[in-house]
Amino acid sequence: MADEAPQRLGQRLDGKALAGKIQQELSDRIAPLIEKAGRPPGLAVIMVGDNPASAAYVRNKERACERVGIASFGKHLPSDATFEQVENLIHELNADDRVDGILVQLPLPDHLDSVALLHLIDPVKDADGLHPVNLGHLVRKEEGLRSCTPAGVMRLLEEYNIDPAGKTAVVIGRSILVGKPVALMLLDANATVTIAHSRTPDLAAVTRTADILVPAVGRPGLITGDMVKPGAVVVDVGINRVTKPDGGSKLVGDIDTDSVSEVASYLAPVPGGVGPMTVAMLLHNTVLSYIQRCCS
Amino acid sequence: MMSPLQDKRVSPSPQSLDEPAQSNGSTSDSSIDTSGFDLACYLAQQQKRVEVALDQSLPMAQPETIYDSMRYSLLAGGKRLRPILCLATCELMGGHEAQSMPTACALEMVHTMSLIHDDLPAMDNDDYRRGKLTNHKVYGDDIAILAGDGLLAYAFEYVAENTEDVPAPRILKVVAQLGRAVGASGLVGGQVVDLECEGKTDMTLETLHFIHTHKTSALLEVSVVSGAILAGASEADQQRLLSYAQKIGLAFQIVDDVLDITATSEELGKSAGKDLKAQKLTYPSLWGIEKSQREAQSLVEQAKAEVSGWGEKALPLMAIADYITARTH
Incomplete structure (x- = not known):
């Protein structure tokens, strides 16, 4: 009887509950490090334009950051922002010591080359794990930020x-x-x-x-x-x-x-x-970069 | 097989020689210093023995799903305080492990059953316990209910089938007391009153006591007393141990309530502040945190006084009592 397939059917994999657990763990992990590092972890989210779905996602991420104890730096540019404007912003954030993770909220307006912009992010701060260097690490089975x-x-x-x-x-x-x-x-x-x-x-x-x-x-x-x-x-x-x-x-x-x-x-x-889970892993990546940058 | 305690009496470890004010010889009956007793080491060793015994107590069988589910929760870790108490009192009363280990395992099976059922959506609806998904999250509500049933029934079978070197009447007494501790006269009864009181703000201290003496203490009491029964302890000794157990049982609950307010979720291994959010009546909500801590401390002192007459042999029990108020999770 037990040789026949499946005994349990339709059991849910509960990502919401697991994300809650991961966020709690991250929060507990960060707490003792903040004093040593002199600052909390920081995540910068770049959003261009007013896509309502994107705005909702960004709000979601910022709220999750707040729960865990990550400082979020929201960077909102108008929908007619030029490539150079976004480029400058990314360079600025790459150089900003308070920022451990940088994320460009997709999709971008059509006139912006999102791939070219993603390439500008410092791979160490690539919280989304989409930079070619990090994808390369994945292909080679090396350590790195995973998407x-x-x-x-x-x-x-x-x-x-x-x-x-x-x-x-x-x-x-x-x-x-x-x-x-x-x-x-x-x-x-x-x-x-x-x-x-x-x-x-x-x-x-x-x-x-x-x-x-x-x-x-x-x-x-x-x-x-x-x-x-x-x-x-x-x-x-x-x-x-x-x-x-x-x-x-x-x-x-x-x-x-x-x-x-x-x-x-x-x-x-x-x-x-x-x-x-996607949001939880984003926070996880940010904390990972933070620990690597501050505590090693 | 030598227990760590016997080990200690025969030849003190280098560690305990370093400890000051321990072997001054002036240990009167009522004031035995437990500070030289390496409780952490004792608990770790006993916990390991219990883990091994639990793993062997429930081998995989068909149908796989139910055995998988039962083992998932039975072997999910934890302090194993109930089995350790049973082993400790049995040894204190001159018994040995072959007599007490099957009951020790049965106590953990019963405890596990109560946790599985407690976590179900119809009860506390918890997703995680000790950092692991709760049974029903992995196996489904239906299997989780059955896993609890399976563990409960198997606990009694296990005591009856596997206890060695103990006359049958004593085993019968253990089985009866275990049943009483779990049923409507114990754990189940306490749980029912707890459910009925949910959301009520005018609960009396008496009701709160009732809930905890039934929900938590009953199983701790039988953990302590069963070890003594198996070893053939006198009625008077059983009474003293029962009194010890009642006091640490209550202290345990008070400390639990305080920790719910003061500890983080990571330390607790479960959601912190749940009682506060649920506006549950607790000892700290009645007495405040400070008085609760004082009461717990006083109960622990009383519990230790109950067993201090046995001298050094009672060190594990006394150290466990101290541990209850000292723990952070």
């Missing part, structure tokens, strides 16, 4: 004692933000990794092989229960805002939660799964 969302996925699996070693992992999506780095991290954790994407001919055939399935595409309802291997762990990284019948809107991921819950053993839902 937040993929690191959040891994930390969440670890918390629930889900060891990717020897398992088949399927990542859907090949973005530099999530797909590629999370695939590398799963590979480092000794999973056998497949990256599926928009040109994959029979997506369901691929996803059904996954013991660990990580959809990161941004298309609601992409993954339904029939595409999931019974007992698989599904970590939903998609973020989509959809309109409800009553006219309001809500956040959903890439999976059809109802049908996937019937098949998966564990499930990181949207919202409440990987989302809160």
Whole structure:
């Protein structure tokens, strides 16, 4: 009876609870260091323009900083800010000793080259882990700042004692933000990794092989229960805002939660799964840089 | 097998020789100095023995999910204070580990059951305990309930099946007392009154006492007394130990309440300030922090006085009593 697959179904991977624990741990870790360093850790968030979704994310991050005891330096530029203005701001923050982490809130207005700007951030202060130097560290399996969302996925699996070693992992999506780095991290954790994407001919055939399935595409309802291997762990990284019948809107991921819950053993839902973990890992990176810069 | 305590009496370790004012020989019955007793070392050693015994007490079996879930919480760490108390009193009364270890493990099984069920959404709804996800967060509410049931039933089976060198009537007495400590006359009863009082601001000191003597003390009492019963202690000795246990049980709860206010979550391993937020009636809310600390200290002194007649043999029990007020988590 126990030889048959899965005993537990649709158990939630609770990113919100884990993020709370991590923030508490960071806060306890910082407290004794502040006196020695003479200052708290600092995170600078650069926002250009007035995208309401971005503004909400930035507020979220600033509030989390406050809870943990990290000083946040909000830098808000108008939507018509020039490349040089943002460039100067980044240089200024690179040189500012109070700042341990610098984050450029994406997306930027179309006239700004976001990749070129990201390259200007001092890799030691690259709290988002997106600088080529840090991505290079990841590829080479060296120490460095890891990008937040993929690191959040891994930390969440670890918390629930889900060891990717020897398992088949399927990542859907090949973005530099999530797909590629999370695939590398799963590979480092000794999973056998497949990256599926928009040109994959029979997506369901691929996803059904996954013991660990990580959809990161941004298309609601992409993954339904029939595409999931019974007992698989599904970590939903998609973020989509959809309109409800009553006219309001809500956040959903890439999976059809109802049908996937019937098949998966564990499930990181949207919202409440990987989302809160991304912020927690951002703070983690900031504190890591702080400790490295002040205490070593 | 030599216990650390016997070890100490035979040949004092170099460490204890360095300690001043310890071997002046003037230890009268009522004032034994526990400062020379290396409690941290004693607790660490006993804890290790208990960990090993617990691991062996519950091997994996089919169906895997339930054994996995039971072991997840049973082996999640913790002070193991209840088993250590049982082992200590058994030894104090001249017994040995083969007599007391199965009961020591059973006490931890029962304690673990109460934690698993306490954390459920229908009760305290906690996500974390000792820095680890609570049982239902990992295995689901259904399995968590069953894991608690499984541990509770297995505790009694384990005492009955595995206790060695103890006449059956004594084992029966332990089983009966353990049952009384856990049931509606003990832990369960205390929990019910606690739930009924939630949100009430006009609770009396009597009710508060009732909750704690049932919720917390009952299991500590049976931890202490069962060790004595297994070793064949006299009724009078059992009474003195019971009185010791009642006093440290209450002191333990008072200190817990104070720590909820004064400690950080990291020190506690659980959310700090929860009682305050929930506007729960606690000893500090009735007495203030200072008076609570004084009361706890006084209870500890009384508890130590109960067992001081046994002299140096009672050092572990006295040191454990001190530890209760000294601890920060």
